Amino acid sequence: MSLAKHYKPAIRELHIGTQWEEAGVYTFDPSAEGDIYAVDTPPPTVSGFLHLGHVYSYSHADFMARYWRMKGRNVLYPMGYDDNGLPTERLVERQLGFTAEQLGRAAFIQQCLEISTEIERGYEELWKRLGLSIDWSRTYRTIDDESRRTAQWSFLDLTERGLTYRQSAPTIWCPACHTAIAQAEVNDLERDSEFVTLAFGRPNGAILPIATTRPELLPACVAVFVHPGDPRFKDLVGERVSVPLFGFEVPVLEDQRADPEKGTGAVMCCTFGDTTDVEWWRTYQLPLKEAIDRQGRMTELAGPFAGLTVTQARTATVEALRAAGLVLDTQPIRQTIRVHERDDVPVEYIVTQQWFTRVLDQKDAFLAAGERIQWYPTHMKTRYREWVENLAWDWCISRQRYYGVPFPVWYCTQCGDVMLAERDQLPVDPVDAQPPSTCPCGSLSFTPEQDVMDTWATSSLSPQIVGRWLSDPAFFARIFPLSLRAQAHEIIRTWAFYSIVKAHYHQETVPWKTILISGWGLAPEGVGKISKSRGGGPMAPLGLLEQYSADAARYWAASTGVGKDAIISEEKVQAGAKLVTKLWNVARFSERFLEEYTLPLDPPQLSPADRWIVSATNRLIREATTFFEAYDYVAAKNEIEIFFWRDLSDNYLEMAKKRLYDDSSPGFAGARYGLHTALATVVKLFAPILPYVTEEIYGGLFGSHAESIHRSSWPVADTAAIDDRAEAAAQILLAVATAVRRYKSDRNMSLGAELATLHLQIFEPEMLNALSGAEDDISSVTRARTVTISESPAADLKEVPVTATRALPVALFLAEE
Numbered sequence: 001m002s003l004a005k006h007y008k009p010a011i012r013e014l015h016i017g018t019q020w021e022e023a024g025v026y027t028f029d030p031s032a033e034g035d036i037y038a039v040d041t042p043p044p045t046v047s048g049f050l051h052l053g054h055v056y057s058y059s060h061a062d063f064m065a066r067y068w069r070m071k072g073r074n075v076l077y078p079m080g081y082d083d084n085g086l087p088t089e090r091l092v093e094r095q096l097g098f099t100a101e102q103l104g105r106a107a108f109i110q111q112c113l114e115i116s117t118e119i120e121r122g123y124e125e126l127w128k129r130l131g132l133s134i135d136w137s138r139t140y141r142t143i144d145d146e147s148r149r150t151a152q153w154s155f156l157d158l159t160e161r162g163l164t165y166r167q168s169a170p171t172i173w174c175p176a177c178h179t180a181i182a183q184a185e186v187n188d189l190e191r192d193s194e195f196v197t198l199a200f201g202r203p204n205g206a207i208l209p210i211a212t213t214r215p216e217l218l219p220a221c222v223a224v225f226v227h228p229g230d231p232r233f234k235d236l237v238g239e240r241v242s243v244p245l246f247g248f249e250v251p252v253l254e255d256q257r258a259d260p261e262k263g264t265g266a267v268m269c270c271t272f273g274d275t276t277d278v279e280w281w282r283t284y285q286l287p288l289k290e291a292i293d294r295q296g297r298m299t300e301l302a303g304p305f306a307g308l309t310v311t312q313a314r315t316a317t318v319e320a321l322r323a324a325g326l327v328l329d330t331q332p333i334r335q336t337i338r339v340h341e342r343d344d345v346p347v348e349y350i351v352t353q354q355w356f357t358r359v360l361d362q363k364d365a366f367l368a369a370g371e372r373i374q375w376y377p378t379h380m381k382t383r384y385r386e387w388v389e390n391l392a393w394d395w396c397i398s399r400q401r402y403y404g405v406p407f408p409v410w411y412c413t414q415c416g417d418v419m420l421a422e423r424d425q426l427p428v429d430p431v432d433a434q435p436p437s438t439c440p441c442g443s444l445s446f447t448p449e450q451d452v453m454d455t456w457a458t459s460s461l462s463p464q465i466v467g468r469w470l471s472d473p474a475f476f477a478r479i480f481p482l483s484l485r486a487q488a489h490e491i492i493r494t495w496a497f498y499s500i501v502k503a504h505y506h507q508e509t510v511p512w513k514t515i516l517i518s519g520w521g522l523a524p525e526g527v528g529k530i531s532k533s534r535g536g537g538p539m540a541p542l543g544l545l546e547q548y549s550a551d552a553a554r555y556w557a558a559s560t561g562v563g564k565d566a567i568i569s570e571e572k573v574q575a576g577a578k579l580v581t582k583l584w585n586v587a588r589f590s591e592r593f594l595e596e597y598t599l600p601l602d603p604p605q606l607s608p609a610d611r612w613i614v615s616a617t618n619r620l621i622r623e624a625t626t627f628f629e630a631y632d633y634v635a636a637k638n639e640i641e642i643f644f645w646r647d648l649s650d651n652y653l654e655m656a657k658k659r660l661y662d663d664s665s666p667g668f669a670g671a672r673y674g675l676h677t678a679l680a681t682v683v684k685l686f687a688p689i690l691p692y693v694t695e696e697i698y699g700g701l702f703g704s705h706a707e708s709i710h711r712s713s714w715p716v717a718d719t720a721a722i723d724d725r726a727e728a729a730a731q732i733l734l735a736v737a738t739a740v741r742r743y744k745s746d747r748n749m750s751l752g753a754e755l756a757t758l759h760l761q762i763f764e765p766e767m768l769n770a771l772s773g774a775e776d777d778i779s780s781v782t783r784a785r786t787v788t789i790s791e792s793p794a795a796d797l798k799e800v801p802v803t804a805t806r807a808l809p810v811a812l813f814l815a816e817e
Helices: 009-023 052-070 085-096 105-130 145-160 215-220 274-283 300-305 310-323 360-371 381-389 454-460 464-465 475-478 487-509 541-548 552-557 572-594 607-629 633-660 666-685 692-704 724-746 765-768 775-782
Strands: 036-039 073-076 164-174 177-183 184-200 207-212 221-226 241-244 249-254 266-271 327-340 350-357 374-376 409-412 418-420 446-448 482-488 512-516 753-763 784-790 796-800 809-816
Touching: 009 105, 009 541, 009 552, 009 692, 036 052, 036 464, 052 073, 052 105, 052 482, 052 512, 052 541, 052 607, 073 784, 085 105, 105 541, 105 552, 145 164, 145 418, 145 464, 184 215, 184 310, 207 266, 207 327, 215 221, 215 266, 215 300, 215 310, 221 274, 266 274, 266 482, 274 350, 300 310, 310 327, 327 607, 350 454, 360 487, 374 381, 374 541, 381 487, 409 464, 409 487, 454 487, 464 482, 464 487, 482 487, 482 633, 487 512, 512 692, 541 552, 541 572, 552 572, 552 692, 572 633, 572 666, 572 692, 607 633, 607 666, 607 724, 633 724, 633 775, 666 692, 724 753, 724 765, 724 775, 724 809, 775 784
Parallel strands: 036 073, 036 482, 221 249, 374 512, 482 512, 753 784
Antiparallel strands: 164 177, 164 350, 184 207, 184 241, 184 327, 221 266, 241 249, 409 418, 409 446, 753 809, 796 809
């Protein structure tokens, strides 16, 4: 098949994608021999529509999957969808305009299933259009039967081993989502606030000033703390002081965590304003006063403020305090508060009954596991280590929501015992089923657990789901730990950490050998991350792919290093489109010389330019391979691109054209050999990044249409062909070509204008020998009719300066006529 005059990616990419699917190019064959390269693909959370940030990050894993497939690995590259849990619930509520509570549990769950299925079809359309080399037959959903079975099996195993437990304790609570959340789901948010200094009463009638940003928590005040080294409060420790407006008394205690420099130095402890309050409550066994309920409203404990939201109560409390003359001072401040990452709503700390997985007593094991994984980039391991070192809570895995994996648990209504499901019941919804046996107390009456699991409790098992841990243990043993986890940096503390936890507990190893961390795709102004749920960014992904091509978008994705954020750059995408066009045009130009040509076992006689391009090509193979194996696709792309534009397109082709156009020339065979070697290699090396256009060129020029380039072998460098002397000689050829181009440009001559004579004086005998036979190369690139090379100058010709980054043993002389 001849290559078309113009490559039309909007048409050809769709056609090529269909060919890949019909031929099963990316289908994993578990019976095939060879090492398996298994990818733990990030299952996108079904919380909105995909954006260009996903195009950026998901391309990175595909670069590596394609590379290793060409290296001969049996690549298992599945896709998953994280479509259970709170993110999907919030999406469905936004789309329907109703809350889960308004719809009812069963109807809401059905809507979640239907809407998430529809949205996942859109996700698949984008991934296929982008050219991800996914085996779609291996797709999973975190709400499907096997995923729910795996998550419930994990829960039962950990519970029976004492690694998961249930207790009533202070938990991090999102008032907007009406559920407990884990420490990993909390972010810091800076905002304007107000320090209000209040008058607490002392027994002697004096005033103890205390500054707070949470005056609405006064009804939950259980103590006042001062620093033991603060001389201002030496006589106060042990006293009881009166809480303003509410009148009850609380003790004054001392603790190192009270900051003498903050506020007045004395701080009230309420149950609960923050984690320090929780720690003091536990350490000093203080009473529990609950002033905020699960809806984020004040309880009856707040008296006249009961029923108000926290924000309303804060304002009303300050007004009441001011009216009573109990406000001593107010100061505006910038305050960092803790918010739920999903909605930026400030979290509260309230006592609830929850399920937890133990992590605090296993920190050392998790740190050691992190050391056994290869991190790209390496500094991301520091983020992981700092997260583990600063853990303050066990992992809260229960959520007071509806759409998720149910806990396989019932509670005896007579004695309160926990009844666990049997393994053969899984997956099970306790609302619709009964325990496998009677309670040991003899009761047959049970209450099902209504809570669902944290979505991370399932997605943390993605390596086990991909490896078919429960359904195919023999296969699982072959591929576990998986080869690669690709993910974004903001979920190191969640997906990466929780996956390491689960693999440590269940398999006593790490979940994967390598982790590749991507950055965010940022809006063009660089103001921050774009997200599915808060706006998909400035350009629709499919629109960009249609306008510029998937290859062009992938080029942009390959232009920023691992772990780094990338501004969405239409200019970079345009550069990718330009590269695709240039690659096509070079292939079309070369087609007439390479049709039905195969490389001979023994190379023909080569000119200096041929020897250079063959050497440089093999050097490029070695460098690109080294970069890809270090997961540095950016450096690999840059080296391949520089070689293609500078060496092959701008220089070698110009040096070889004269011989290529004359098939009777003695140098024709060498030029064809050099062109085939360089272009076929470039096409293969570009294949992981530009899969569509390289497929089209490969099928038209170098391969059979029965074989995809993505199933062909990665080039292997011939170290014997790497010739330092040939590459040194080429520096002279390149410098001469540049000098002649500059000479013509300075005189407003066309670059194609002929020169009458060109002479090179070479000062080093060894280099003179290396340039033997270069006359046609120089004539072709300079358009000189006569070219001579010797150790002598040409007195009758004009000398033209030759400049280079280092001194070269050459002088250039020429005559226009």
